[in-house]
Amino acid sequence: MSEPALAVTDLSVRYGAAATALTGIDLMVPRGEIVTLLGPNGAGKSTLMRAVSGLLHVHGGVITSGRVELLGSDVTSDRPAARVRRGLAQALEGRQVFPDLTVAENLAAGGHVRRYRKAQAREALERALSHLPRLHDLMDRKAGYLSGGEQQMLAIGRALMSQPTVLLLDEPSLGLAPKIVETVRDIILDIRDEGTSILLVEQNAAMALSIAQHGYVLESGRIVRSGAAADLRDDDEIAALYLGVSASEGAGSHA
Known part of the structure; x- marks a missing residue:
């Protein structure tokens, strides 16, 4: 590697x-x-x-x-x-968004440690939203009212705000x-x-x-x-334990 x-x-x-x-x-x-x-x-x-x-x-x-x-x-x-x-940045397990803050406020919190100037914060926001266009239309909505998928996108976007x-x-x-x-x-x-x-x-x-x-x-x-990853995918034991495929099914798929 x-x-x-x-x-x-x-x-x-x-x-x-x-x-x-x-x-x-x-x-x-x-x-x-x-x-x-x-x-x-x-x-x-x-x-x-x-x-x-x-x-x-x-x-x-x-x-x-x-x-x-x-x-x-x-x-x-x-x-x-x-x-x-x-x-380094992390999107935590369980999303852990701030439910009473808006999407925009959650995203701003993600860049807080970097102490951005206004232009830098705007650039970080545009870059994060380029990966998560769905959030464009949700900026004023409180995070607690988002769907699970939207909250996950927000959690990822908040992590991206520090430009990791x-x-x-x-x-x-x-x-x-x-x-x-x-x-x-x-x-x-x-x-x-x-x-x-x-x-x-x-x-x-x-x-x-x-x-x-x-x-x-x-x-x-x-x-x-x-x-x-390709080798782990093709490993019968890994397939049985983590992919829900039995060794016999795995062998059959390679026939």
């Missing part, structure tokens, strides 16, 4: 005095590519995203070893805002109708095509592996499989 935009090296995490949540995680997101992280509930996917974004301490977690590098710089000890200014080099997407298709999942998929590809590197955590493994270049499988806090 090419030079990494994001590199996680030998990362271990624990919560309080409890058992270790992550052990020896090695993961890389090359520049301009989509990398997906798959795994069952409780595998540690959210913990890994928190360690990368700097939000781990909010949940009582601590990195016990390893490092997180963003664009070649060690950000392991950086605060979340510092990571954003270095080029690396974007973390945590379960962007969760709870959405299949048609809307297709729209979100196309938005992710559009963002990637502009040059943004993406780490995608997804329960919808079929969607994730269809757009990613590389994938990792996390189980019980450890990476148990990694490889090209």
